[in-house]
Amino acid sequence: MNSFTGRSILVTGASSGLGAATVRRFAAGGGKVYAASRNAELLAEVAASCADLPGEVAFGSHDITSPADCRAAVAAAVAAYGRLDVVVNNAGRHDFRITTETTDEEWAHDIALNLSGAFYVAQAAIPHLLEVGGNIVNVASVAGLMGEAYSAAYTAAKHGIVGLTKALAVEYLNAPLRVNCVCPGGMDTAQVQTISVPEGADWELIMRVAAKRGMMTADSVAAVIAFLASDDAASVHGSIQAVDQGHLAG
Template sequence: MSSLSNKVALVTGASSGLGAAVARLFARRGASVFGVARDEQRLTEVFAEVPGGRFVTADIATSAACRSVVEQCVADFGRLDILVNVAGAHRMRRTGEVTDEDWDHDLAVNLNGPFYLCRAALPALLDAGGAIVNVASIAGVEGQAYSAGYCAAKHGLVGLTRALAVEFTADRLRVNAVCPGGMLTPQITGFSLPDGADPNLVLRAAAPRGMNEPEEVAAVIAFLAGPDASAVHGAVYLADNGKTAG
């Protein structure tokens, strides 16, 4: 297990699911965690289990909010070593029924926010020789029914990860992505199908070995963020229980 001692990690989506699991695990491995999410009550509950952690409520879909979040993290801890872009949203819709507002929201939360945060965090991360871990999805490497906006955004996040990795190959910065399959998080347990949807199309996204627990994917993220992954840069790690293996 890689130690994250003396590292400062900014984790979005930290109020539940994978983001909460990452915040807890990073703290156990010695990191100072700065959490971001929209739900203050749930953040308070999660960070009761994150010693020394701090958090702020924000909507990462806007550039100004992302810039403010990074500034607050650096002001609180004096540095930033790790950025983990977990926050995301997935709502299934028939493509013909997707509104302009739906499309804008899918891209704003799942792609724009991570980009804004990466851009705002670059000076601090380059100074620290840090790491970015973007949480994409298997929807970032394959198609999924009723998920045009989500797939487009997650494919974009994979592309963003690779572009940053190439651009900063000569710098003290590592950029990688994780593509989880289905996880037992509120995003999955609370999802609903569009009226008249074909369940067989939806089941194509399921892994034969079943769902991941958030803690399993959090461990992959901790590896990529830590010193044991010093040779890993520009990688897209599939954590999908073999779903995309064949």
């Protein structure tokens, strides 16, 4: 277990799934976590599940599709613990849409949630991270490394997260800041249970991205995020880590 004692960590999209698992992982390592999401009720449940862990969890309702809310989440994390050491840009959602039927509003929302939010959070957090030699872990997807059917906006956004990670890594190559990216494959989370597929979609095309070993647990991906955020990964900067049970290797 990586140690985060004395470290302050902001996790977006923290109310369920990978975000909640990541909050618990950092709290188990003694970290002081600020959990951000739109759903304050679910955030309270996540915080309660960490009550017996060595770390601390504070939380607040923030809509990552709003640039102002992104800045507010960073400010709240700093206010809660007096510093900011780690940012995990996890907020996102995968909605399947037929490209020709995607509305302007759906495209804009998908890009805002899955890409722009990470940019605005990073933009606000970087001055604080530079003060302490901190780091950012962006969460993309295997969709950031390959195409996914009926997912034009999501795939474009996740490719954007990969590009954002590389751009920031180069920009801060000579500064005390690390930036890395995790690209998970399919995880057994609540979101998987609520995803709907457009009428008439080709299921075989959708299943092309499924790993032969099946779904992963969110905890297994959270462990990789924690490693990248830890001192054990001090030499890891600008990396794009696929966590997909070998799917992209084949």
